[in-house]
Every structure is written in C-alpha cells, then in structure tokens.
Amino acid sequence: MRGEADAAADDLASGDPGRPSTRRDRGDEAPGSAPTGIASAAPLAGVVASARARLGRLAVRAETGRHAALLCAAAAAFGVARPLVWPLRDGEPWEALARALVLGAAGASAALAIVIARAWRSRPSTLASARRLDGALGLAEVVASGYAFERDGRDDEMARFAVERARRAVVGVSVERVLVSAPRARTTAESRWLFAAAAAAVLGIGVGALDRVVVERALRPVTTREASAAAELKKAADEAAANVARDDAKDEKGADVVAAARRASDAARRGDRRGALSALDDMRAASRALEADERAQARALRSLRDELEGSARPRGAGDRAGAEGARGPTRPSATAAEALAGLRRDLAAAGTDGEAVRGMLERLERAEAAARAAAERSARADGAGRRERSGEDGAGRRTPAGEDGARAPSAGAARREAWSRVAAALAEAREAKARGDGDAAKRAMERAERELSKLEEASRGASARDALARLADGASELDRSMHAALRGDPSGGRARGDDAGDLRAAGAEDAPGAGTSRSTSKASGDPSGAAGAGPGGSERRAGSEARRVRTGGGLQARAEVREGERAAGVIEGMGRGGDPRAYRELFPSYDTIVEDGLREDTVPAARRPTVRRYFSSIRPGDDGDRQGP
C-alpha cells in the first residue's frame, strides 16, 4: 500500500501534462489494487478512519457523561431488586450488601454498555468525520471533498488537485489533538438530576443490602446459646453423616435428616431464625419418614420371626400343628434369624416324622409369604420415596431437581432385594425339603439366615440411631434457644427447664413446668409450639435418667427415660387427652428400644413374647384412633 501511495504521489507531483497521473492511467495497475484513479493507497481514508474512531470515542465519553443519571438509576433499580433477583437464602448477612453492590454494578454496567453501544453506533460516518476534521482544521470541505474524490476514484484534473490539497492539509495532523471534546458544563437541572440519581443509587443499594436476616439479626442478635446450639447441631450432623456413610446404607432419608440439620445449623448461625425453624421442620419430617421405614422393617422382621416360630397364628382347632416341632420352639427366639436357625435345627432333627416336617414346611411357607409381603411393601415404599425425591409432581411430570434422586439406588431398593432373596431362599428350602433334599434345604435356610441377619443388623443400626438421636437433641436445643431468643430471653429458657428437671429428679412428680418441650413452649408463649425435632426431640442429658413416670391410670412405673422429657410428657399426657400424633411420633423409638432390650437377655426368654405382645398392643394404629395404654 505504501508503494502505491508513493507512486500516486509521484505521479501527482510530476507535473507532466502528458504523463498518465496514476498507475491505472498508465495501464500497469497492480493486481488486486483498488480501482481508483488517484491512488491505490488512500492516505485520506486512513486519517478519516482515525478521525471517525476518535469521534466515536468522544461520543461515547460525552454520552456517558450525559447519561450518568441513567447509569445511577440503573444501579439503583438493580440494587433494589436484589432480594428478588438474588435472594440471600443460605448466604451470610454481609453478602446482601455485596450482592446489592454486584447487582448495582451489573445494572450500571448494562446501562453503560447500552449507552456505549448506542453512542458508538451513532458516531459520525466517514464523510461526516471528514467534515468534522475540516471544521476542526478550519477548512471548508477540503478534507471531506478530497476524501470523497479519493473514495470515488475521480480522475479529472480538478479532483486530483482537490485530493492533493486535502492530503497536504492533513499532513502532520494529529486527530487526537485536533478533535477534542467540546467543554460542556452541566446545567443546574442536570446536576440536580445527577445528584438525585446518585442518591437513588446509594439508597437502592442500601435497600438491596437490607435482608430479612440482616434486619432480624439487627433487632435480635444471635445469642450465645443459639450459636452454641447451632455448633452442636452441626457437630451432631457431621457425626450422623459419618455414621450414615459408614453404614453404607445410602439411606436418602437419613441423608435428608443430616442435610436439614446442617441447613438449620447454618441458618441459625447466620441469624436466619425463620430459615432455621423451617429447616428443623424439614428435619422432623425426614426423621418421621426415617422412623416409619425403621418401624416397617422391624414389624416385617417380627412378623417373619413369628411365622417361623409358629406363634403368629392363634392355635385353633383346625391347627394341626400338634406336634412339638410344628408348634414351634419351646423358647421364643429373639430375632428372625434365630427363629430360622431354630427351625433349621428342628427340621434336621425331625428326620422322617412326616407330620412334624409338614408343619414346619407350612411355617416356612408362611414365612416365605411374609418375606414376599415385606418385599412388596419395601418396593411400594421405595417407589413412593423415589417419586417424592425425584420431584415428580402430581401429574407425574419430573422436575429437573429430582434427577439424581431418581437415578441413585436407594436403601429401599436394597431392602426389597434382600427380602426377595430371603423369600427365594425360604421357597427353595421348602421345595428342597419337600423333595427330600435335606442338604439343599439346609443350605437355602442358611442363606436365608444370612440375609435376615443382615437385615436385622441394618435395622438395629444402633450407632446411626444414636447419632440421629443426638442430632434430634441438638435440634431440640436449637429450637428452644431460638424461640427463647425470639421471646427476648437470652438464657433460652434453660434455667426453667433445668429447674423442672431437677424437681423431677428429686421425685416431685407434680412439679409445675416439668413438661415436655411442647408443653413448656406453649405455656411460656412459644409461638410455634413445636416439639423437639426427631424422636424424643428434647434436651438430652449425658447418660440416662431414672424418672418416675406417672401414667394416666395412676400407675407409676420406674422407667429409663432415654428419649427425654418429651417421652415423659407424652406418656403423662395420654391419660388426659394428650396429642395422639405425638404418641405416634414417639412410639417408633420405643419399638427399637424394646428390641434392643429383649436382645440383651435382661428380660427372661419366657417373658419376651409377653413383652412383645404388650408393646404390640400399645402400638399406635395407622388411623390414629388407637392410642397407648
């Protein structure tokens, strides 16, 4: 390009009238060069392009200054919209200000981008830029006309003369110095608008920085007890999470409990009491679901054990299980696996006693049916749980949030498969024995025993249960501390609860205020009236306490109150029209405690069925009408 320009300049400067003035005139135009009669290189085009770019920048600067109020207004609007656009949720309170600032900056940036884009698009055309350059240089259309002639390739003598004049005019010209922004003073109205917009921006960001949590925290700061309870809950949640992971149960419900506890702890630590209470509600719901699963599993295992022992069916006249082996063992088994082992031994010992074998085969068949029923229940429960976790709505549509939950193998599925394997093994044992293949029947029963042992082990899950119990206690403490903080009691009602506990420990059964967290909270104006979260959701003390519990009928019994004050309150309340729902929530914890107690041989084997029947009789029904003793 430079060579073309030099050639054109030489041609123009030669002054030879007979000489072609350009390469095009001479007929030796370079291939690919611009078909202009003046020069392939276009010096004026370069300076005009630079002038246009310069004018574009000046326009951007001017427009930005002119629309400063608009930028501030955009920042204000975006800052104010922070709670809607970017709610705080689980964030720290200071993040509200940061987010408002970020949104305000984003709004101002967006407005700035629009202003810049519009200013840049409305920058002068090349011709207008050339005219502006003329104006800045004090010329009248010299550069613009020269540029136009150069662009159009005008080849007449006067046009070349004009182009040459224009080129001379821009030699040594710095567009940065020539084209400067005109000084512009803001009018009073503009200044007022700008000031108002700036104030609005500050106000908007300030309003955007105000979050419910921030306000609540300012009005009622997080108490020491709340912070302590939140930390404890967090610790308990971590322990529970570790237990859940160690058990390798992949129990979604347990994970839900842990997750809800963590959310509650985080929210309480931030000062988001509403969020913490909501998380605690979620945690209670997850705990109830978890307990329902455990209860169903324990019931299924008991049912299977009873069928194996032959004690589930009433001995009627039609029951021909008169033989000792057919009626069941003389000493009831503690677990289904033990019952199956006993049956296996009895089956081996029965030898060729057809009547006894037939009776035992019938028990096997019933046990198999019970196992299949348990498998079906697990399948139903698993399906419902998966639908709930996968986020399917009522119409069966799946929400994206539930994809992981729908894909992940659940504990319910594993349980269903285990029950199916038990049923298959029992069926195989029964068929093998019917064929007279004792060894195959023995192997199948041993396989079933192993499966049952695993199921019972998983059902017991003592360590996980303890962790979840500690989680519930922590949640209860957090719940009380937050309600106490809401009431303005920095002690969180601990002194009152401690006093009551002391009184109860001293045997003062009638001591006022020795109620559960539910009754206590109601009596003291607890707005939620919520009970402690989870089983026995109450304050848990180190070690168990021996307390005298008074039932509704005046019967007094000394009991191990493992589940805290709430358990005592529920049992006390049953006699005077207590809440049956609380009883239903509480009972599953007793169910497992009973099984644990029976397993520890502290209860004579002969009394164990009695104890089981007792607790079966006081088991709350599904319809909610049946209550305790």
Place this chain on the structure above:
Amino acid sequence: MTNHSTYTNGHAPATTNGHAPATTNDAIEQRMHRARSIVVKLEQALRTIILGQDEILAGVVQALVAGGHVLLEGAPGLGKTQIVRTLARLVGGSFARIQFTPDLMPSDVLGTSLVVTTAEGGKDLSYRPGPIFANLVLADEINRATPKTQSALLEAMAERTVSVEGKPLPLPSPFFVLATENPIEMEGVYPLPEAQLDRFLVKLIVRMPDLETLARIGARAEDPAPPSPLGSPEELVFAQGVARSIPAAPHVEQYAAKLVLATHAHRAARYGAGPRAMQALMACGRARSLAAGRAVVAVEDVAAAASSVLRHRVGMRFEAEAEGMTADTVVAQILACTAVG
C-alpha cells in the same frame, strides 16, 4: 496513539518552489489565483462605489462569474442601477439600459428591421440590434412591461441568442442581464411569470442601508468618480471558465438536491424549485468557492446561495402568506432541517 494519528504522506508535498517546473497543480493553482483575483478586485471596486450593500455586491459578482442573470428587488434609490452601471464600467464591456414601461415593445428590446435604401438604390430590410446586444443589460423595472415584452427576454436570457427573421443571432459574451423591480408600486405592473423568473440565476433583495452606511453616503459631497476598467470582458469569461471547472463532492451535490426537493415538500410551498435551481445552486456555489479561493465546492457555499437562488422559485400558498411566511422563511426552514450526507 500519536504515532498512528499523526499523518504524513511519506513523500514531499506537491508544492512548487522557485526552481521547479510548472506542474499541473501549479497551473491549476495559478489559474485559480488569477480568476479569484479578478473576482475579488471586481467586488472590492464595487464596494468602493456602492456602500452598505456588500452582500448584494457579492451576490451580483458571483452571479456574473456563474454566468447567470440577476433579478434585483428593492425600493427606488437603493443603488440598483448604479450597481449595474458600475459593474459595466469595471468589466469593460458594453452596457445597455432598458427602462421597462407598459408601452415598451419587444422590438425595443431585441431590435427591429428597417427598410433601407441600398447602394444600388433598391430597398432592403436591415436589422438594427436592440439594446439587448450588450455585455451587461440593465432591465430597469422589468415588471412594468407587458408580458409580451418580458417574454422577449426569455430566449435572450436562456439561449443567449436572438432570433431575427428566423435566424438566431448570438449575443455578446459575456452576456449578463440584471433586472430590477420595485416591490412597492404594484399598480399597473405585470408580475413576472414563473417561467421567466426561473431564467434568473438569483434574486437579490436590496434592503435599506443602516444608519452608519447612510451617514457615510451622506458624507459624500458628490458621487465618486467612475471607476476605471479592471480588464476586458474576456477576463470575466476566463473567470467564468475557471469557476465552472471547480468540482463538487457527491455529498455536496446531494445536499443541493435535497434542498431543491425540500422546496416541494414544504407545507407552505405551492410549488417548488426545478432542476434549473439545482444547476443554479451549484453554479453559485462554484462561484462562491472561487471567490473564497477553494478548489472544491463546500456545503457552506451551497447553503449561502440557497436563499437567493430559491426564493423566486418557490411559490407560496395563500395560507402561508396569510400567516406571514415568505419564501425566505421557507428556505431558512429547509436549510435548518436538511442534513449533509
């Protein structure tokens, strides 16, 4: 940044020095310089005689250089006739004055054929040229003549020829008609038809001089001495040729075209200017750029000439006239709202 935005051609500017041979550009430069000096001298000489009418003088000289005719409108005694008389002296050509009256016949303008006795004693028709055969013609109070006589000027002004007995006779070059009309005395006048108005390159309004100018005029004890001729009419023709060669960029031509078209779209205009107005705009722009010493026509040149070129080519609506609008108002509004490029 400065490196990119400071421009050098990379070669020596094509300027001349004392030793360099004359180049094409130098020749152009010299031609333009000479033409401009003619125009400037003419205008300056006029200003020494006619006081307080600088714009009119500039317009008249530019119309002269552009090769067009001028219609001067103004009250009596403002120096219209003096302008033309002085201009004729300065240019050095022939000058004729025609006082238009209602009884003026076309033959009084164009000339007539007389029966003459030949040397052999026979009779023959001999054409005696009228006053139109002059370099500068002053058609004084042109609107007082009948349309028939006014139309006699049509061919002469447009074609620069006069048809006598079916034969065209060329008028001298340069040929310049400067007509005057009195806007005050409207009794017994014949307004010029649009077709004839369009023949005038510009219409200039001669206004009353201001107080200071009047004082200067009054200070003159006697009329100034008649100026000596600045040159020959051929010099004026040369300047006209140089002016015609001055190019205009496309955006300037488009601007002029926009102005012309805008006269049709204006709500106050009954009719607008025609293509001849476009030619007139560009011709005036070239003459003005020559007077300013520029080698190209600028938008400002066109805009400056727009008022005098368009005002007599725009027909006003009665409603607009009733509102007090004039053609100058229309042109001013058009200039204000017409963008370049």
